[in-house]
Amino acid sequence: MALDTLVKNNEINKDIFKAYDIRGQIGKEWCSGNNFHDAFLIGQAIGNQLLEFDSPNIIIGRDGRLSSEAIAQQLIKGLLGSGCNVIDIGLTATPVVYFCLNQLDITNAIMITGSHSPSDHNGIKIVYDSHPLSTAAIESLYVDITENDYPIVTPGKLKTFESANDQYQQAISEDISIQRKLRVGIDSSNGATSLFSENLFNNLGCDVYPLFCELDGTFPNHSPDPTTPENLTYLIQHVKENNLDVGIAFDGDGDRMIAVDNLGNILWPDRIMILLAQHILQSFPGSRIAYEIKCSYLLPKAIRKAGGQAAICANGHSKIKLEMKRLNAIMGGEFSGHIILRDRWNDFDDAPYVAARLLEILSNTTQSSAEVFAEIPNQFATEEYKLKFSNCAESNALIKKFIQHASFPGAELNLIDGLRVEYEDAWAFIHASNTSSSIGLRFEGATEQRLLEIKNQFRTVFTLIEYHHPLPF
Numbered sequence: 001m002a003l004d005t006l007v008k009n010n011e012i013n014k015d016i017f018k019a020y021d022i023r024g025q026i027g028k029e030w031c032s033g034n035n036f037h038d039a040f041l042i043g044q045a046i047g048n049q050l051l052e053f054d055s056p057n058i059i060i061g062r063d064g065r066l067s068s069e070a071i072a073q074q075l076i077k078g079l080l081g082s083g084c085n086v087i088d089i090g091l092t093a094t095p096v097v098y099f100c101l102n103q104l105d106i107t108n109a110i111m112i113t114g115s116h117s118p119s120d121h122n123g124i125k126i127v128y129d130s131h132p133l134s135t136a137a138i139e140s141l142y143v144d145i146t147e148n149d150y151p152i153v154t155p156g157k158l159k160t161f162e163s164a165n166d167q168y169q170q171a172i173s174e175d176i177s178i179q180r181k182l183r184v185g186i187d188s189s190n191g192a193t194s195l196f197s198e199n200l201f202n203n204l205g206c207d208v209y210p211l212f213c214e215l216d217g218t219f220p221n222h223s224p225d226p227t228t229p230e231n232l233t234y235l236i237q238h239v240k241e242n243n244l245d246v247g248i249a250f251d252g253d254g255d256r257m258i259a260v261d262n263l264g265n266i267l268w269p270d271r272i273m274i275l276l277a278q279h280i281l282q283s284f285p286g287s288r289i290a291y292e293i294k295c296s297y298l299l300p301k302a303i304r305k306a307g308g309q310a311a312i313c314a315n316g317h318s319k320i321k322l323e324m325k326r327l328n329a330i331m332g333g334e335f336s337g338h339i340i341l342r343d344r345w346n347d348f349d350d351a352p353y354v355a356a357r358l359l360e361i362l363s364n365t366t367q368s369s370a371e372v373f374a375e376i377p378n379q380f381a382t383e384e385y386k387l388k389f390s391n392c393a394e395s396n397a398l399i400k401k402f403i404q405h406a407s408f409p410g411a412e413l414n415l416i417d418g419l420r421v422e423y424e425d426a427w428a429f430i431h432a433s434n435t436s437s438s439i440g441l442r443f444e445g446a447t448e449q450r451l452l453e454i455k456n457q458f459r460t461v462f463t464l465i466e467y468h469h470p471l472p473f
Contacts, residue, residue, distance in 0.1 A: 004269075006357060010041060010139075010145055010146050010147075010148075011146070012030070012042075012142070012145050012146065013029050013030055013038075014142055015029060015392070016025055016029050016030045016038075016123075017138050017139060017142045018123075018434055018435055018448040019135045019138070019316055019318075019319075019434035019435075020132060020133065020134075020135065020138065020140070020316050020317065020318030020319065020434060021115075021123050021124060021125045021126070021133075021138070021318070021435075022042065022123050022124040022126070022138065022141075023114065023115075023117065023121065023122070023123030023435060024121065024123065025120055025121050026067045026120055026121065026122050026247040027120070031067065031070075031071065031122075034366075035355070036067075036070045036071055036074040036135055037074065038074075039070075039071040039072075039073075039074035039075045039078070039124075039436075040075070040077055040078040041078065041145045042078065042079075042124060042141065042145065042460075043074065043076065043077065043078025043079040043082070044078035044079070044081060044145075044150055045141050045144040045145045045148070046058070046075075046078070046079060046082075046084075046110070046126065046141065047078060047079040047080075047081070047082025047083065047084040047156070048082045048144065048148070048150055049128075049140075049141070049144065050082075050084055050108055050128070051082060051083055051093060053128070053129070054108060055108055055128070055129065056083060056084050056085055056156065057084070057085045057087070057106050057108065058079060058084055058085070058086055058087070058106070058108040058109060058110060058290075059086075059087045059089060059097060059100050059101065059104065059106055059108070059109040059110070060075060060079075060087070060088050060089070060097075060109070060111075060112070061088075061089045061090065061091075061092040061093075061094075061096060061097040061100075061109075061111050061112070061163075061164070062090070062091060062092070062111070062112040062113070063091070063092075063093070063108070063111075063112065063113040063114070063191065063192040063217070063252060063253050064091060064092075064190075064192055064194070064195075064215040064216065064217045064338060065112075065113070065114055065119060065122050065189065065252075066119070066216040066217045066218065066342050067122045067132065068112045068113070068122060068217070070123075071112050071122060072088070072112050075110060075112065075124070076088065076158065077134050079156065080155045080156045080157075080158060080252050081150075081153075081155060082150065082153065082156070083153040083154060083155065083156050084156040085156040085157045085158075085159070086156060086157075086158050086159070087100075087104060087106065087159050087160070087161050088158065088159070088160050088161070088320060089160070089161045089162075089164040090160065090162065091192070091195060091215075092164055092165055092166075092195065093192035093193050093194060093195065093253055093254030093255075093352070093372040094111045094113055094115075094125060094192070094253040094254055094255040094349075094426060095168070095254055095255055095348065095349070095350035095352060095353065096128075096164050096165055096168045096254075097109050097110075097111045098127070098346060098347075098348035098349075099164070099167075099168045099171065099346070099350070100161065100164050100168075101116065101127065101130055101346075102346060103164075103167060103171075104161065107125040107128070107129045107130045108125075108127060108128055108129070109126070109136055110125070110126055110127075111124070111125040111253065112123055112124055112190070113252065113253035114242045114252060114253075115251060115252055115253050115255070115256075115435075116223070116224050116225035116226075116227075116252050116253075116256065117224075117225075117252070117435075117436075118219075119217060119218050119219050120224065121425050125445035126138070126143040126388065127435060130347065131321070131322065132317070132318035132321050132322065132326070133318065134318070134322065134379055139179035141211050141413055149252065150345045152461075165195055166330075168196075169196055169199065169200045169203065172200060172204070172352065172353055172356055173200075173203050173204060175344055175345070175353075175356075176204055176291040176357070176360050177360060178205040178206065178359060178360060178363045179360075179364050180361055180363045180364075181205055181206065181207060181363075182206050182207070182245045182246065182362060182363055183206070183207045183209065183242070183243070183244045183245045184201055184206045184207065184208055184209065184244060184245060184246055184247070184248060184318065184359065185209045185210075185211055185235055185238045185239050185242065185244045185246070185247035185248065185260070186198060186201060186209070186210050186211065186213060186247075186248050186250075187211040187212055187213075187226070187232075187234065187235040187247065187248070187249040187250070187252060187253060188210075188211075188212055188250050189212055189219065189221075189222065189223075189224040189225075189226065189231070189249065189252060189424075190212045190213075190214060190215060190216040190217075190218075190219050190220065190221060190224070190251065191215075191219070191224045191250060191251060191254065192215070192253050192254050192375070193213075193250040193351070193352060194212070194213045194214055194215040194216075194303040195215060196352075197210070197213055197250065197352065198210045198213050200352060200356075201355075201356075201359075204356060204359065205377050206359065209238065209242050209244060211234060211235060211238050212234070214466075219277065219324060220253070221234065223471055224251050224252030224256070225251060225252075225386065226249035226250065226251055226256065226257065226258040226337065227251075227256070227258060227335075227336055227337060227383070228383075229383055231249070232249055232258065232260060234333045235247045235249050235260055236260055236264040236266075237262075237263065237264075239260050239264055239317045240263075240264050244262060244264075245262050245362065245368065245369055246259060246261060246262060246358075246359070246362060246369045247259065247260035247262065248260075248355045248358075249358065250351050250352070250355075251337065251351070254350075254351050254352060254353055255317070255338060255348075255349045255350065256336060256337030256351050257269075257337050257339070257351035257352075257355050257421060258337055258339055259272060259355070259358060259369075261368070261369040261370040261373055262368045262369050262370050263368075263370045265370065265373075266371055267369075268296075268335065268381070269295075269333060269334065269335055269336070269338075270295040270296045270298075270299045270333075271294070271340060271373060271378065272293070272339070272354075273289075273291065273299055273331075273333045273339060273357060274298070274299055274303075274376050274377065275358070275361060275372070275373070275376055276303040276331065276339070276341065276354075276357060276358070276361075277289050277299075277302065277303050277306055277308060277331060278302070278306045279361055280330060280331055280341070280343050281303070281306040281307050281308045282306075283343065284330050284343055285307045285308075285399045286307060286308065286309065287308055287309065287329070287330035287331075288309045288310075288311050288327045288328065288329040288330065289303050289308050289309070289310055289311070289330060289331045289332065290311045290312075290313050290320055290323055290324050290327060290331070290332035290333075291303075291310065291311070291312060291313065291332065291333060292312070292313050292315050292316070292319075292320055292333070292334040292335065292417075293312060293313070293314060293315055293414065293416060293417050293418070293420050293429060293431070294315060294334065294335040294336070294384060294429055294431075294440070295333075295334070295335050295445065296335075296379075296381060296427075296444055297422055297427045298377040298378070298379065298444075300312070301377070302376075302377055303368075305330065308330075311323070311327055311329060312416065313332070313340065313416070314413070314416050314417035315334065315417045315418075315431060315434065316334075316417075317334060317336075317338040317349055320332050320333070320334060320338070320340070321340060321348065321349070324340060324342070324347070325347065329342070330342050330343050331343065333349075335384065335442070336384075337351065339351075339354045341353065341354060341357060344409050379444055379445060379446050379447075380444065380445050380446070380447065380448050380450075380451040381442075381443070381444040381451075382442055382443045382444070382451070382473065383442070384440045384441070384442045385440065385442070385471075385472040385473050386433075386438045386439070386440055386441075386472070387439040387441070387469070387472070388436075388437065388438045389436070389437045389438060389439070390437060391437050392432070392437045395432045395433070395437050395439050396432050397437060397466070398439060398467065399418055399419075399430065399431065399432045399439065400431075401465045402419065402430060402461055402462075402465060403415070403418075403419050404419075405461055405464045405465050406419060406461055407461075408421045408457060410423065411423050417431050418430050418431025418432060421454070421457075423450075423454070425445065425446040425447075425450050425456045426443075426444065426445040426446065426451065426453070426454045427443075427444055427454070428441070428442065428443045428444075428455070428458055429441065429442045429443075430456070431460070441458065441473065443455050443458070443473065455473050458473075459461070459471060459473075
């Protein structure tokens with residue numbers, strides 16, 4: 001009977017253990033029936049792993065989602081019960097948790113957040129030894145939860161660190177120098193950066209025009225995913241109506257950002273990365289810069305032209321951070337808005353800091369943001385299109401089938417993550433998402449005609465594999 005009870009109590013949905021975090025729909029995929037025992041089990045497993053590594057201290061923070069506080073309580077209970085010591089920094093954004101690793105001289109951290117997912121989703125981002133967890137490490141948590149019976153030990157100690165948000169803002173203010181006052185629109189998506197974004201950018205010397213900077217875990221105005229163009233509609237209108245110099249949009253937990261120039265044009269992260277790389281390489285010539293496989297092929301060309309070394313990586317913020325450390329890259333980033341600047345900051349993706357660095361560059365010129373980016377290489381590029389499936393097995397099966405039937409004569413093919421097809425004057429990409437049961441696609445061409453041609457090549461493959469649903473491109 002005791003064994004049966006143990007197995008039942010340790011049951012947990014394997015599907016929430018993703019490639020680089022734990023995430024799922026609350027009440028459906030985990031924490032069902034308003035019971036957050038899943039979070040307790042995860043906390044217990046994390047705590048026991050840390051004790052095995054002789055690293056018993058961990059920071060924990062949470063975003064403003066309605067389920068985050070209950071998840072935090074159970075995670076802390078599990079961590080303390082394992083014998084770990086917990087430093088709770090409370091309501092905050094993901095970059096603040098990363099910042100506290102250095103500030104508190106602790107190497108382990110947990111952030112409770114659903115990131116850019118809908119309000120009824122939530123998740124857990126985990127750092128061990130100042131590194132994001134690999135896919136294998138996350139899988140090992142699931143194994144430990146379902147197979148281990150943990151002993152009763154002396155509970156760990158719980159402390160709070162209430163000045164984390166203030167110290168984070170102070171550190172950014174000490175690093176950034178704004179040379180002329182900019183009129184800046186800030187859309188916090190009612191997410192975690194709402195806690196400090198208006199204050200931070202005012203203190204940097206900007207005239208801030210806030211938009212949705214009130215913390216609300218239901219995200220009443222738009223989804224907290226700024227990479228979807230319709231979620232930028234309000235910001236674009238805000239910038240135009242108020243004659244602003246630039247607009248910044250943050251995702252739900254503040255580790256991703258998108259910008260809008262003074263004319264309302266979306267500045268996608270790979271173009272922002274070109275501008276940042278050009279400036280960083282002036283001080284660190286010859287340095288490596290990592291970029292993920294969804295970024296424009298203009299990015300590595302610009303990096304090399306500026307005197308740097310470009311390194312392509314698989315998609316996923318954890319994967320690119322691990323690859324950056326391996327390569328000792330000075331900078332790295334993803335098309336989704338995760339950008340890491342190691343020249344003056346730290347090893348993690350920090351959207352408010354990246355936004356501040358962008359504003360610093362713009363403040364050092366009399367040109368408008370539209371004029372600055374008019375000098376950045378640009379071609380005919382699409383957003384990332386999404387095909388949705390009922391489960392990850394279906395999306396992965398389609399990718400496998402697509403690659404088997406793919407024929408792109410004269411193109412360079414990259415299979416590091418899905419399939420990237422690259423010509424001299426066009427490129428395209430297809431891969432299965434690591435965080436949802438969907439497939440992402442993106443296209444770019446030197447001309448509208450080349451963009452259309454490479455789209456048609458992909459449509460042909462979809463016909464060959466008998467995919468009969470409407471395509472978004």
